[in-house]
Amino acid sequence: MSDDAHLRLLTLVVVGASFALYIGIAIWSRVRTTGDFYIAGKSVHPVANGMATAADWMSAASFISMAGLIAFLGYDGSVYLMGWTGGYVLLALLLAPYLRRFGKFTVPEFIGERYASNTASVVAVICLILVSFTYIAGQMRGVGIVFSRFLELDIGTGLVLGMGVVFLYAVLGGMRGITYTQVAQYCVLIFAYTVPAVFISIQVTGIALPQAGFGASLADGGGSLLARLDTIVQDLGFASYTEGSRSRLDLFFITAALMIGTAGLPHVLVRFFTVRKVSDARSSAVWALIFIAILYTTAPAVAALARYNLTETIQPGPVGHPEGNLVYEERPGWFRRWEDTGLLAFEDKNDDGRVQYYNDSSADFEQKAGEYGWQGNELHVDRDIIVLANPEIAQLPAWVIALVAAGGIAAALSTAAGLLLVISAAVSHDLIKRQLRPNLSERGELRAGRISAALAILLAGYLGFNPPGFVAQVVAFAFGLAAASLFPPIVMGVFSKRMNKAGAVSGMLSGLTFTLLYIVAFRGIGGISPIFEDTPDNWLFGISPEGIGVVGMLLNFVVAVGVCSFTARPSEEVEALIERVRAPGQGEVDA
Amino acid sequence: MTAKEYWQANLKLIAGCLIVWFVASFGCGLLLAPWLNQFMLGGFKLGFWFAQQGSILVFVLVLIYYARAMKRLDAEFLAAKDKL
Numbered sequence: 001m002s003d004d005a006h007l008r009l010l011t012l013v014v015v016g017a018s019f020a021l022y023i024g025i026a027i028w029s030r031v032r033t034t035g036d037f038y039i040a041g042k043s044v045h046p047v048a049n050g051m052a053t054a055a056d057w058m059s060a061a062s063f064i065s066m067a068g069l070i071a072f073l074g075y076d077g078s079v080y081l082m083g084w085t086g087g088y089v090l091l092a093l094l095l096a097p098y099l100r101r102f103g104k105f106t107v108p109e110f111i112g113e114r115y116a117s118n119t120a121s122v123v124a125v126i127c128l129i130l131v132s133f134t135y136i137a138g139q140m141r142g143v144g145i146v147f148s149r150f151l152e153l154d155i156g157t158g159l160v161l162g163m164g165v166v167f168l169y170a171v172l173g174g175m176r177g178i179t180y181t182q183v184a185q186y187c188v189l190i191f192a193y194t195v196p197a198v199f200i201s202i203q204v205t206g207i208a209l210p211q212a213g214f215g216a217s218l219a220d221g222g223g224s225l226l227a228r229l230d231t232i233v234q235d236l237g238f239a240s241y242t243e244g245s246r247s248r249l250d251l252f253f254i255t256a257a258l259m260i261g262t263a264g265l266p267h268v269l270v271r272f273f274t275v276r277k278v279s280d281a282r283s284s285a286v287w288a289l290i291f292i293a294i295l296y297t298t299a300p301a302v303a304a305l306a307r308y309n310l311t312e313t314i315q316p317g318p319v320g321h322p323e324g325n326l327v328y329e330e331r332p333g334w335f336r337r338w339e340d341t342g343l344l345a346f347e348d349k350n351d352d353g354r355v356q357y358y359n360d361s362s363a364d365f366e367q368k369a370g371e372y373g374w375q376g377n378e379l380h381v382d383r384d385i386i387v388l389a390n391p392e393i394a395q396l397p398a399w400v401i402a403l404v405a406a407g408g409i410a411a412a413l414s415t416a417a418g419l420l421l422v423i424s425a426a427v428s429h430d431l432i433k434r435q436l437r438p439n440l441s442e443r444g445e446l447r448a449g450r451i452s453a454a455l456a457i458l459l460a461g462y463l464g465f466n467p468p469g470f471v472a473q474v475v476a477f478a479f480g481l482a483a484a485s486l487f488p489p490i491v492m493g494v495f496s497k498r499m500n501k502a503g504a505v506s507g508m509l510s511g512l513t514f515t516l517l518y519i520v521a522f523r524g525i526g527g528i529s530p531i532f533e534d535t536p537d538n539w540l541f542g543i544s545p546e547g548i549g550v551v552g553m554l555l556n557f558v559v560a561v562g563v564c565s566f567t568a569r570p571s572e573e574v575e576a577l578i579e580r581v582r583a584p585g586q587g588e589v590d591a
Numbered sequence: 592m593t594a595k596e597y598w599q600a601n602l603k604l605i606a607g608c609l610i611v612w613f614v615a616s617f618g619c620g621l622l623l624a625p626w627l628n629q630f631m632l633g634g635f636k637l638g639f640w641f642a643q644q645g646s647i648l649v650f651v652l653v654l655i656y657y658a659r660a661m662k663r664l665d666a667e668f669l670a671a672k673d674k675l
Contacts, residue, residue, distance in 0.1 A: 255616065
């Protein structure tokens with residue numbers, strides 16, 4: 001059997017085994033009550049919930065794309081690291097314990113009861129569905145892509161397989177099924193992420209801990225890795241790796257949007273409804289952040305080590321020397337294999353048979369490149385390759401490569417399932433049970449929950465298969481939308497007794513509308529083309545559409561406080577509810 | 592300890608934790624990073640280290656501290672209630 005066929009078979013076995021595990025868990029944990037279906041019967045151990053939250057949270061984007069993004073952005077990529085972890089501090093301090101104390105099933109239910117308003121609850125459902133669907137289409141796409149790259153199935157087949165597995169454990173097992181499959185998925189994905197990182201760190205710096213390795217000296221005696229990386233990327237016309245190039249104000253706003261958005265994402269919030277008591281909500285936020293931090297502190301190490309490996313492979317000799325670049329015919333095996341997938345592409349623009357990889361959009365560097373006889377960058381590198389090709393670049397055994405495939409699928413499936421469940425809960429509980437059919441029996445509601453989960457999977461699969469041009473872009477905007485719509489009414493619901501229904505509803509609507517319009521104005525959606533050119537000069541205060549959610553959130557707060565100040569105080573019942581949510585205690589408040 | 596005092600103590604804790612959170616990320620990792628970069632931590636420029644490692648470690652420590660402090664506060668409240 002050839003190496004490639006052997007690798008494919010091994011990958012099939014590993015991915016198949018992980019699927020069998022997930023389905024087994026689904027059958028073992030199938031549910032019969034709505035409490036089990038929505039929030040796993042409030043019986044999840046804080047450590048298990050921490051792991052499940054970590055898997056829920058870390059999507060295909062975290063697993064596959066983030067290290068690649070950082071590898072090419074350098075310091076500027078730190079916004080993802082700080083943004084996607086710092087949000088947990090807000091979550092644990094401002095939201096999670098109080099939502100658990102409130103003790104119902106969903107986020108819109110909290111907003112509906114706190115503001116004693118069906119309108120508020122319906123607006124929250126709309127925000128929730130908008131945020132979750134933009135996010136989920138990207139996940140289903142991720143599943144399809146991992147299948148097609150590692151197993152050479154077409155994206156459609158991969159999607160159907162992924163949908164089938166999620167269908168089984170989300171529809172049968174509800175939140176209980178999802179929780180325990182997410183625990184398994186976390187173990188698969190973290191193992192798959194850290195093993196190659198450790199080996200690469202040892203190869204390059206001789207230090208096993210990647211977090212320390214990327215700040216160490218090179219094993220070949222070439223001095224500090226980061227200093228060497230800074231020099232070589234700047235010699236090739238790129239921005240300094242450790243200092244970056246984006247404006248500090250924009251970095252500030254993007255980081256804040258990602259943090260606050262993280263804290264406002266409904267599929268993350270709902271995980272804190274599933275633990276036994278309020279102190280468990282606090283400690284499981286700690287565990288979640290620890291489990292997430294393991295991947296998020298490894299990612300920048302992977303990024304720096306991989307950028308170094310890549311640059312050294314392409315540019316083994318001095319920059320500008322006629323023999324300084326890699327001879328195309330002598331390229332390593334992984335280079336050939338990834339060329340087949342289109343993630344690496346070479347075009348010999350100056351016909352010298354060597355590969356030149358440099359920043360050809362830098363005007364300053366153009367003259368130098370001309371002196372070297374370079375006629376444009378010759379290598380296209382897809383960012384996703386940084387994680388996906390890592391084990392091959394480090395010459396790790398085939399089973400590690402198979403594991404990375406299973407890890408990528410685990411990351412995408414766990415997030416997709418979590419999102420599907422909050423969508424189905426919003427539909428069956430907040431819309432059907434609480435608005436349309438209050439008399440629905442528990443069995444009826446459970447059936448409605450399963451049917452809406454199934455429909456949501458079909459719709460998500462459709463979106464993954466036919467991504468309407470905007471989906472990929474919009475995934476990043478889900479954070480801005482969550483920050484601008486859901487975060488303020490929950491925080492004010494707990495921390496302000498004065499905030500009322502009129503304030504909360506007008507705040508949510510203005511935050512959501514403003515953010516949505518700003519994004520559409522600069523990026524367009526579907527058939528609508530952008531109204532303004534997407535350049536820093538045109539942006540409001542120089543803030544990019546990725547960071548605008550923070551302004552939307554501030555607008556939400558300002559409008560809410562303004563409207564609230566000339567409308568009636570909330571009723572005494574609501575005030576009593578707030579007192580109970582704030583009061584010490586472990587169980588739920590009585591309605 | 593009354594429920595009101597409990598809430599005040601909680602608010603104070605939250606404010607303290609948020610200050611540390613802000614200083615570690617937006618402060619050391621972003622706004623002060625160019626200045627901090629003149630110092631080295633091993634092979635890392637300090638500002639860069641805060642942005643890609645340090646801030647995340649501080650987040651974890653802040654949450655551990657908050658969870659423990661709240662556990663203590665819960666216990667104090669229960670003890671005060673038992674005395675009544």
